[in-house]
Amino acid sequence: MNSKMRFASGVSVLFxxxxxxxxxxxxxxxxxxxxxxxxxFIVAHTIVAIVxxxxxLTGGLLLLSRKHxxxxxxxxxx
Numbered sequence: 001m002n003s004k005m006r007f008a009s010g011v012s013v014l015f016x017x018x019x020x021x022x023x024x025x026x027x028x029x030x031x032x033x034x035x036x037x038x039x040x041f042i043v044a045h046t047i048v049a050i051v052x053x054x055x056x057l058t059g060g061l062l063l064l065s066r067k068h069x070x071x072x073x074x075x076x077x078x
Contacts, residue, residue: 010063
């Protein structure tokens with residue numbers, strides 16, 4: 001994958017992660033204020049959201065920070 005595509009993918013993942021976090025915070029606040037669902041569901045919902053957010057953020061940061069390593073199938077530059 002070329003560097004421009006990797007950069008665009010990393011930025012896209014970061015923006016998607018931020019949007020996901022924003023939606024999850026407001027969703028959790030709404031559930032807590034309306035007392036929708038059980039307390040166990042809210043805790044599980046929050047834990048799953050945090051885990052997915054951390055994994056997504058990690059993937060985006062890796063896309064942005066990884067240096068290009070030549071693949072064995074790609075011809076190397078002299």
